[in-house]
Amino acid sequence: MSISLGEFEQIVLLAILRLGDDAYGVTIREEILRCTKRDVAPGALYTCLGRMEDKGLVRARTGEPTPERGGRAKRYLTVTSSGRAALVNAQRAYQKLLLGLDLLKCNSGGANG
Amino acid sequence: MDKLKLLEATLARYTPPDRAASILGDLLETAQTEGRLWFWASFIRVLCSLAWRVPVAWLGAYAIGGSLIALLMTHDPLWLSADFKHVNPSGAVAMTAFMIVTTPGMALWFVAPYAALRFGLRDRFSQLAVALFIVTTLALLLGRYPAALITGAAVLIAAIVAALFRRDWRKPTIALSLAVGVALGGLVGILTVTERAIDYHPDWSYNQHRFGVRLALTIAFAMLAATCSLMHSLLKRTVRRFATVAVVGSILSSAAFAWGANTDDVFAVADVHPSPFRREPEVRGGTLAGNRYELRDSTMLGMIARAYSIETRYIVGGPSWLEWDRFDIFAKATPTASPDDLKDMLRGLLIDRFKLVTHADTKPQPAFILTIGKGKLQLRKGTGETGCTGKQLDAAVGLVEESCHNITMEVFARALHQMAGAYVTSGVVDSTGLKGTWDIDIKWTAKAMLAKAGPDGISIFDALDKQLGLQLTAGTAPLPVLVVDSVNETPTPNVPDLAKLMPPPPLPEFEVSVIQASKPDTKMDGDISGGQIKFQGVTLDLLIRAAWDLPDNGPMLQGAPKWLTEDHFDVLAKAPREPGAPELDEDDLRPMLQKLLAERFHLATHTEEQPLDAYNLVAASPRLKKSDPATRTRCFQGPLPGAKDPRIDNPILNKLRTCQGITMAQFARELQTQAPGYIKTPVLDATGISGAYDFTLNYTGAGKLMGGALTPAGDAPAASDPSGGLSLFDALNKQLGLKLEKVKRPVPVLVIDRVDEKPTEN
Numbered sequence: 001m002s003i004s005l006g007e008f009e010q011i012v013l014l015a016i017l018r019l020g021d022d023a024y025g026v027t028i029r030e031e032i033l034r035c036t037k038r039d040v041a042p043g044a045l046y047t048c049l050g051r052m053e054d055k056g057l058v059r060a061r062t063g064e065p066t067p068e069r070g071g072r073a074k075r076y077l078t079v080t081s082s083g084r085a086a087l088v089n090a091q092r093a094y095q096k097l098l099l100g101l102d103l104l105k106c107n108s109g110g111a112n113g
Numbered sequence: 114m115d116k117l118k119l120l121e122a123t124l125a126r127y128t129p130p131d132r133a134a135s136i137l138g139d140l141l142e143t144a145q146t147e148g149r150l151w152f153w154a155s156f157i158r159v160l161c162s163l164a165w166r167v168p169v170a171w172l173g174a175y176a177i178g179g180s181l182i183a184l185l186m187t188h189d190p191l192w193l194s195a196d197f198k199h200v201n202p203s204g205a206v207a208m209t210a211f212m213i214v215t216t217p218g219m220a221l222w223f224v225a226p227y228a229a230l231r232f233g234l235r236d237r238f239s240q241l242a243v244a245l246f247i248v249t250t251l252a253l254l255l256g257r258y259p260a261a262l263i264t265g266a267a268v269l270i271a272a273i274v275a276a277l278f279r280r281d282w283r284k285p286t287i288a289l290s291l292a293v294g295v296a297l298g299g300l301v302g303i304l305t306v307t308e309r310a311i312d313y314h315p316d317w318s319y320n321q322h323r324f325g326v327r328l329a330l331t332i333a334f335a336m337l338a339a340t341c342s343l344m345h346s347l348l349k350r351t352v353r354r355f356a357t358v359a360v361v362g363s364i365l366s367s368a369a370f371a372w373g374a375n376t377d378d379v380f381a382v383a384d385v386h387p388s389p390f391r392r393e394p395e396v397r398g399g400t401l402a403g404n405r406y407e408l409r410d411s412t413m414l415g416m417i418a419r420a421y422s423i424e425t426r427y428i429v430g431g432p433s434w435l436e437w438d439r440f441d442i443f444a445k446a447t448p449t450a451s452p453d454d455l456k457d458m459l460r461g462l463l464i465d466r467f468k469l470v471t472h473a474d475t476k477p478q479p480a481f482i483l484t485i486g487k488g489k490l491q492l493r494k495g496t497g498e499t500g501c502t503g504k505q506l507d508a509a510v511g512l513v514e515e516s517c518h519n520i521t522m523e524v525f526a527r528a529l530h531q532m533a534g535a536y537v538t539s540g541v542v543d544s545t546g547l548k549g550t551w552d553i554d555i556k557w558t559a560k561a562m563l564a565k566a567g568p569d570g571i572s573i574f575d576a577l578d579k580q581l582g583l584q585l586t587a588g589t590a591p592l593p594v595l596v597v598d599s600v601n602e603t604p605t606p607n608v609p610d611l612a613k614l615m616p617p618p619p620l621p622e623f624e625v626s627v628i629q630a631s632k633p634d635t636k637m638d639g640d641i642s643g644g645q646i647k648f649q650g651v652t653l654d655l656l657i658r659a660a661w662d663l664p665d666n667g668p669m670l671q672g673a674p675k676w677l678t679e680d681h682f683d684v685l686a687k688a689p690r691e692p693g694a695p696e697l698d699e700d701d702l703r704p705m706l707q708k709l710l711a712e713r714f715h716l717a718t719h720t721e722e723q724p725l726d727a728y729n730l731v732a733a734s735p736r737l738k739k740s741d742p743a744t745r746t747r748c749f750q751g752p753l754p755g756a757k758d759p760r761i762d763n764p765i766l767n768k769l770r771t772c773q774g775i776t777m778a779q780f781a782r783e784l785q786t787q788a789p790g791y792i793k794t795p796v797l798d799a800t801g802i803s804g805a806y807d808f809t810l811n812y813t814g815a816g817k818l819m820g821g822a823l824t825p826a827g828d829a830p831a832a833s834d835p836s837g838g839l840s841l842f843d844a845l846n847k848q849l850g851l852k853l854e855k856v857k858r859p860v861p862v863l864v865i866d867r868v869d870e871k872p873t874e875n
Binding site: 024025026029041042043044046047050054055060062065066068069070072073074075 | 117121128131132134135136137138139140141142143145155158159160161162163235
């Protein structure tokens, strides 16, 4: 049974995928801000990451400690296969809903002109 | 501790330590560009996001667990009824199942909601807790049916065993078992410590006690929540560390539970002894004043009825002395104990000190049966709030109305005994077969007024028939009874340091005490009751006799000057009353009156044995019927139920004493208490007759015997009355073949050493 994802979970997973090997709390927040102009509250992000880790959608590995982090290690996150599957499912659903609406074209047209 | 380490430790309370470290690292890294203010604001927001479940879990668990506990308290008969709470040999399997379900069940009422809200329902620990919570709660709520309990216990055990066999469920199962064990052990332990602390601080006010108990419950609950969190966090730890905590937790919780369970449902300390001789024994007390519980002059039957919330007529079996011997119980209890707690404690005391063994059973008993009558059923479907209200419509003709709303026929049947006890003299069994709830209005005439009401009067039986279409008939029905299997006549000894653990309460002083000479011709009146002593025109002789509970005249008071029976006084002495405490009774007031007389009349007395004329009960030509060994010893005024009352045909023989299962020694004592007009000194049994007997004794009361047959001292046998009256002495001889023989023997008497004729000023 595939796991259904909320909108915020999809955004976080996409950000992790975009960041590749450099996905940890700070960079994920920055990536989301850059792409969506949405300043995510750290609390919401860490709760979401913890929940997805517990569900097995993402996996963590410990990085190296750095002085600017008070000697604390980074936790790099990667999307697991089940996380990827859940994300693909969710995106396919969006695609199906968008099919025939030509919404993206209209919106971009509107914005341009 | 370093400030950052403290912050990391704080986060680590709500998320795994490696996540806590990385979150703090991320915040520190971002704070390099965003600043300190951002760091602190973000830290607080992260903490709130991670920890919000804790207060919610606390409140939710407290609300759900508390509601279920409240349900348990208010719906006690549902599953903790007196007949079930105590071991029923025939229901040993159900009893074991009950214990298996109850023990984890009550802890799960708090643990399951806490775990579900704190860790979420995806968590295995929570899932298991909720599943077991559902099983145990359902079994307990349906606990009246043994099959439900047995099924619940079987499902519980099967679920735990199955979970232990599955590798991915093993750790959560052990963790949950430990959390429940520690929760139970801790709860019992903390409550025991609190109760003991309260017991040793009798000076604490009611509010201080209540605060103490609430504080203890809150601490216990905090401990329970902490235990759940700890056990849950161990799920991610190594097997070795988990096992260490499991073993230590098991030992601690078992020890706390065992220690606390020993003191559950019992008085902290109790003084139990046979009641001292009282001329008119009557049960008193049974309530709590501060932390002192007192029950005086209660028969074993009365104590069992009180402890098991059952009418005496539904207590069967037991030894013959069950209604005869009387006991006093003085005990220490938690001041906040509810009446139900006190019943539990009394029950525990009877089991512990008298080795009482009972079991529940069903036996045919006299009962009224409620059925559908031959006429048309006139009932309305139930609406509104459930309950019954009664009112007197016309006091002159005794017309009574009872209105019941939304009640079942079973409840209405049970209520009939209370509503119209004069007609419905025993329990009512509903055999109408009517389901659902009903609105019922019924009017009838009180039995005492039925003759006076004439044709307008209507009995409850006719009212039920004509107004509702129901029929109430007397018969027998199988009803639940409590069978007394065995009980000791002598309680186990009190603890040696009883006086230290439970010192007698200080003798209260009268708030008001006025003693003055009566006006001439003041008629003697008054009594000792309602927390006060109030007499008019009373002699000091009578006051002294009242203070020492001596017969109103006779030789039990010696050394009295002549004026003691000539000077008259008005006395008013009011005892203080604590708010919420019962009024002081005769037993409390007598020593206070003794002290008052010593202060105001400088009365000094001592007790000694003096040779006096007294009676021995001897056998002349006994005509006594041996009683059935199963008969309970008792004596009462009036005929046996269903027997003809000889006083109706011969009113001059106005006293009819019926005794059953009584020995001659008991009867001798009974004579002194029940015929004070004839007997002023203790009677001894010298019949040489053993065994117990049934008989009635019909005689004329001393006051009614014409011609002043008694001597002024009241200690000589009276001649029989010329108008047909029969003295006690003659009745004993003629009806039972027994004789009261006057002998001189040492009798304990109260001797006045000194007394002033005039009291000191008020």
